[in-house]
Amino acid sequence: MAHIPKLDIRDLHVxxxxxxxxxxxxxxxxxxxxxxxxxxALANVENKLGVRLFDRxxxxxxxxxxxxxxxxxxxxxxxxxxxxxxxxxxxxxxVRVRLVCQCYTAYxxxxxxxxxxxxxxxxxxxxxxxxxxxxxxxxxxxxxxxIALLTTGEPSHPSVAHxxxxxxxxxxxxxxxxxxxxxxxxxxxxxxxxxxxxxxTPAAESRWFMKHAxxxxxxxxxFERFPLTEAIIDVTRAGLGVAILSEWIAAPHIERGGLLVKxxxxxxxxxxxxxxxxxxxxxxxxxxxxALASTVPSARLAS
Numbered sequence: 001m002a003h004i005p006k007l008d009i010r011d012l013h014v015x016x017x018x019x020x021x022x023x024x025x026x027x028x029x030x031x032x033x034x035x036x037x038x039x040x041a042l043a044n045v046e047n048k049l050g051v052r053l054f055d056r057x058x059x060x061x062x063x064x065x066x067x068x069x070x071x072x073x074x075x076x077x078x079x080x081x082x083x084x085x086x087x088x089x090x091x092x093x094x095v096r097v098r099l100v101c102q103c104y105t106a107y108x109x110x111x112x113x114x115x116x117x118x119x120x121x122x123x124x125x126x127x128x129x130x131x132x133x134x135x136x137x138x139x140x141x142x143x144x145x146x147i148a149l150l151t152t153g154e155p156s157h158p159s160v161a162h163x164x165x166x167x168x169x170x171x172x173x174x175x176x177x178x179x180x181x182x183x184x185x186x187x188x189x190x191x192x193x194x195x196x197x198x199x200x201t202p203a204a205e206s207r208w209f210m211k212h213a214x215x216x217x218x219x220x221x222x223f224e225r226f227p228l229t230e231a232i233i234d235v236t237r238a239g240l241g242v243a244i245l246s247e248w249i250a251a252p253h254i255e256r257g258g259l260l261v262k263x264x265x266x267x268x269x270x271x272x273x274x275x276x277x278x279x280x281x282x283x284x285x286x287x288x289x290x291a292l293a294s295t296v297p298s299a300r301l302a303s
């Protein structure tokens with residue numbers, strides 16, 4: 001007799017959102033449920049499986065090893081089911097789309113994600129159009145690309161639609177011998193006295209960072225910009241500055257030791273991503289959006 005799964009699609013969705021958001025409060029906003037309803041949904045999933053999926057603590061939810069295994073496999077199941085439903089209802093011919101990311105950090109994980117999605121998204125062929133990274137909105141409006149992952153700006157052209165996608169976190173990285181290494185969090189004044197090490201950043205990205213890191217306060221900051229991540233890491237490891245990096249970029253270097261993650265006293269810098277597409281590619285964009293929303297990596301870096 002075939003094994004009947006204990007979990008349903010809503011169970012998987014709740015766990016994925018909780019794992020990504022880290023608290024029932026933030027998950028309730030994403031799921032459009034009350035916080036008690038999210039807690040009950042989580043308890044129901046854990047009862048079905050007979051295992052604890054999260055350790056509860058004052059700082060939120062910490063996924064257990066069982067949760068990590070579930071989160072690793074669930075996105076593929078969801079993406080395959082969504083695509084199966086679409087193929088049953090509306091068989092479609094192969095579609096080829098040109099995709100660009102506004103921030104280069106996504107290229108560290110996107111190609112491998114696309115490879116993993118090929119089985120779950122048959123008939124959708126994605127080509128990376130990296131030449132349009134510096135102006136994805138303009139390329140969309142001109143018809144030079146079909147879909148873009150954006151970190152700043154919302155297209156206003158009638159031929160382009162857009163929607164929220166996911167978030168990553170911008171973190172500060174210091175050497176374990178740096179003068180700020182023992183600080184639990186960093187203040188804006190701490191950063192004002194340091195060399196901030198980062199990559200060449202588009203103007204819109206720089207404005208987003210300054211607004212969310214420093215608010216309206218006028219700061220005299222010293223930046224050193226390097227085009228290669230390895231150079232940023234080497235300078236930081238030598239104690240010559242504080243690196244500003246996406247969690248996706250920082251994670252593998254933190255794991256090797258010698259570097260520490262710091263956040264601002266005012267709280268994490270969470271950067272929202274959006275997916276934008278030309279309206280004639282709405283079906284392909286929705287398929288891609290569904291797959292990306294549940295497969296984007298989350299480093300969950302500890303301070």
